[in-house]
Amino acid sequence: MRHLSLLLPVLALLFIRPPARAQKGEGPLDPSPPVGITADEIIRRFAAKEAQFKGARDNYTYRQTIRIETPDDGGRFEQTWDILFDDQGRRIENVVYAPQPTLRAVTMTRQDFEDMRDVLPFVVTTAELPVYDISYAGRQREDELTTYVFDLKPKQIDPRKRYFDGRIWVDDHDFQIVKTKGRTVPQIRSKKEENLFPAFTTWREQIDGQYWFPTYTRADDTLHFKDQDVHIREIIRYENYKRFGSKVRITYEGQELPKAPQDKSGQGGQQQPPK
Numbered sequence: 001m002r003h004l005s006l007l008l009p010v011l012a013l014l015f016i017r018p019p020a021r022a023q024k025g026e027g028p029l030d031p032s033p034p035v036g037i038t039a040d041e042i043i044r045r046f047a048a049k050e051a052q053f054k055g056a057r058d059n060y061t062y063r064q065t066i067r068i069e070t071p072d073d074g075g076r077f078e079q080t081w082d083i084l085f086d087d088q089g090r091r092i093e094n095v096v097y098a099p100q101p102t103l104r105a106v107t108m109t110r111q112d113f114e115d116m117r118d119v120l121p122f123v124v125t126t127a128e129l130p131v132y133d134i135s136y137a138g139r140q141r142e143d144e145l146t147t148y149v150f151d152l153k154p155k156q157i158d159p160r161k162r163y164f165d166g167r168i169w170v171d172d173h174d175f176q177i178v179k180t181k182g183r184t185v186p187q188i189r190s191k192k193e194e195n196l197f198p199a200f201t202t203w204r205e206q207i208d209g210q211y212w213f214p215t216y217t218r219a220d221d222t223l224h225f226k227d228q229d230v231h232i233r234e235i236i237r238y239e240n241y242k243r244f245g246s247k248v249r250i251t252y253e254g255q256e257l258p259k260a261p262q263d264k265s266g267q268g269g270q271q272q273p274p275k
Contacts (some may be wrong), residue, residue: 023198027141034148034172039136042148045175046168051125053176053211060213062241063096066116068103069233075103085244105230106223113121114162115184116236120202121214123164123180124152131155139207142179146172157186166199176212176272178204180233189226196223199234214238 034042040153041103061084081098124132137149147169154163166182181201188195204212217236220227 018258027140029140029149031138033136034139038150039150042136042170043134043174044126044207046170046177047126047129049174049176050122051127054122054125056211057121058091058211059244060081060207060241061244063239065097065237065239067235068106069231070105070230071088072231073104075078075101075105077108086212105228106232111162111184111188111195111197115197119162119164119184120180120200120217120236121238123166123177133161134269138166139172140169142169145169147178148172152182159186159188174212176204178212194225196225197225198223198234199235209245213241246254 022063033039061082063082066078067082069075078097078099078101080097081093081095084092084094087094091223098155124134131154132152137150137151140147140149150170151166151167152168158164164180164182165185165187166180167181168177168181170176171178179202181199183199184197187197198219200217200219200221202214202217205215207213214236215238217233217234220233222231
C-alpha cells in the first residue's frame with residue numbers, strides 16, 4: 001500500500017492564495033558570519049524561544065484546515081477541526097468539516113498525523129538540539145524581515161521517531177523562527193510498505209504581538225514510489241488563534257513575557273493574511 005505525508009485548506013481560494021510573505025519569496029543569501037553574536041548563541045536563543053512558544057501555543061484555541069490533492073487523478077482529502085478546551089480545561093479536537101475523501105494513489109498514515117502535530121509546526125526546541133547537526137548558512141531577507149539561516153540534519157535516525165531535515169529562518173531581532181523548509185524523515189521503504197513524505201514549507205506570523213506561530217504550510221512535490229510517481233499538493237492553514245483563559249505564564253531568560261492583550265472584538269489576535 002502507498003502512503004503519504006499530511007498537510008491542507010477547504011476552500012479553493014484559501015488553497016490558491018498563501019499569506020503575503022509566502023508570495024514575496026526570499027532575497028539573496030549572504031554567507032558571511034553573523035556580526036556581534038556567534039552562531040552558537042543564535043542557536044541557543046532560538047531553541048529557547050521555540051520551546052517556550054510551543055508551550056504557549058498549547059494554551060491557544062485555533063482552527064486547523066488541511067487539504068491534500070493528487071492532481072493527476074483528481075484525488076482529494078479535506079478536513080477542518082477546531083482545537084479547543086472542554087469545561088475541565090482539557091484540550092480537545094472538534095471536527096467541523098470532513099467530506100468523503102477521494103484519494104486513490106495514496107492513503108494517510110500515523111506518521112502523517114504525527115508530523116502535522118509535532119514536526120511541521122515546531123522543528124527544534126532546546127531539548128531537541130542534541131539530536132541535530134546545525135550549521136549556519138548566512139543572512140537573508142524574508143519579506144520585511146532580516147533573518148539568520150541555518151541548516152538542520154538529524155545526527156542519527158531512530159525509525160520509531162520523526163525528524164526534520166531542512167532549513168530554518170530566524171528573525172535577527174527577536175531570535176524567533178519565522179519559516180521552515182524541508183521534509184520529515186525517515187522515508188519508509190520496506191517489502192511491506194512505502195511511506196514517503198513531500199518537501200514542505202511552513203510560514204509563521206506574529207500572534208498577539210509576541211508569539212510567532214505557524215499559520216500556513218504548503219507542499220508541492222512528487223513522491224517516487226517503486227512502481228509509480230505521485231504528484232502531491234498539500235496545505236495546512238492554522239487560523240483564529242485565541243488565548244484560552246489567564247493561566248499562561250511564559251518566561252524567557254528569567255523574565256516573564258508580557259501577557260497577550262485582551263481581545264474585545266471576539267476575532268482573536270491573529271494577523272490575517274490577505275484574502
